[in-house]
Amino acid sequence: MKVTLVSRSGREVVRGGIELSDSATVKDLQEAIHAKTKKYYPSRQRLTLPTKAGVSGKPVVLSPKSKVSDYCEKGNSDNLTVVFKDLGPQVLYSTLFFFEYLGPLVIYPLFYYLPLYKYFGYDDTNRTIHPVQTYAMYYWCLHYSKRILETFFIHRFSHATSPLSNVFRNCLYYWTFGAYIAYYVNHPLYTPVSETQWKIGFAFGLLCQVSNLYCHIILRNLRSPSGYGGYQIPKGFLFNIVTCANYTTEIYQWLGFNIATQTVAGYVFLVVATAIMTNWAMGKHRRLRKLFDGKDGRPKYPRRWVILPPFF
């Protein structure tokens, strides 16, 4: 069979099209495209069926596991037109996460160990380091080490790759906030809260971190080893009452850190991170409710908190 590959403006991406056997999969098609175009490796390709005039909605994305012939129209199994979009240079999700988390892990201890504050005009020489500042550093480094380890050993990603531009954007976010918070918590003029308060803060935070890890393990087991799988209704532990329990535990974990360390910088980070995760959670909750609508034998998605009981 022959596949005609066009860009969204209608121009032919591979002149003369691509010849494939009738039983070829989309993955074979992707590899053929890569062979012919050299720079478009499979994870950079977004292949869709042409949208029909007058038909609204998102175009159908070709899935790598399916056969190309599955997308042909009835009676026309020899020819298929596929629309190609270049997603730009891609990196593995694990690469992206590794670098965005490495920054805070390295930057924060710099403010703790090195006499940097003299460059900001403060006298660094006779400072006392409060116990809470030391524990905050351990807590922070534990958090980001956990995130890196989860990236490599726990998470199963639905998409293997992410655009390269996200590396710059995400690293800017994590690294800037990391430095911003680290500057204040390790400051020579830092004012600690009461011992009771920081003990409660760290204990609560640690509890949430452990819960967060457990949530990630549950999510991992929802997906098959190849990482390719449809959505499933998350269940077990906090997922029984909250759709995005993993985000919930992450947010409360940062709250614990902030109760213990009490900086405006930390709370600003908490608010921004919560806003971002709430945005993701709303999308996920909506998708799950749409998919599991109770019709055609599919289970109905149970009534649950979206992300932050008891508020939302």
Added chain:
Amino acid sequence: MASFFSTVKRIYLAIYNWAVFTGWIQVLIFAIKALNESGPAAVYDAVEKPLQLAQTAAILEIIHGLIGLVRSPVSATLPQIGSRLFVTWGILHSFPETRTHILVSSLVISWSLTEIIRYSFFGMKEALGFTPSWLLWLRYSTFLLLYPTGITSEVGLIYIALPYIKASEKFCFRMPNKWNFSFDYYFASLAVLGIYVPGSPHMYTYMLGQRKKALSKLKAA
């Protein structure tokens, strides 16, 4: 009901745009008069009141964008108005040492020319439903020169204000305090200068894109 609201909206926007337009005409006239009679050092004092009024009124434009009254994206209006307000209030008003610099003249002239064209353009659109093609051309072409002159003046004035900012401790909030918070106006100003580095090309290319769209529509008409 819908057409009632759209008429009210039109009347409001027409009044808003023409009112601010008059403010900027005043700024330009006072500036030129001062330049003629006394020279660049006198420009700020001559334009201060209408400048502050007209520039601060622009805050309404962010609200217009947020509530959907106008189509301009907040991502384009916010940096523009933010930088204008920072220079007007945060630099010129707060640090009088900067007011006699020659960059104030180039700043005021760049801003007023741009705004006179912009506000009359939108004012006509709202009041009359159309704009003459020469005004459309002006709106989407004068920025080619006035953005660089305006941005250079803004950056230049912030830069010369820096030593005064550092020495004065104005707007600074220091540690220690129980919220472990601080604000250093000098560092904040440096950060604003930093934002100009990606911000200026962003704004300029945004206008270039708008120009292409607007002028091609003109040709097609």
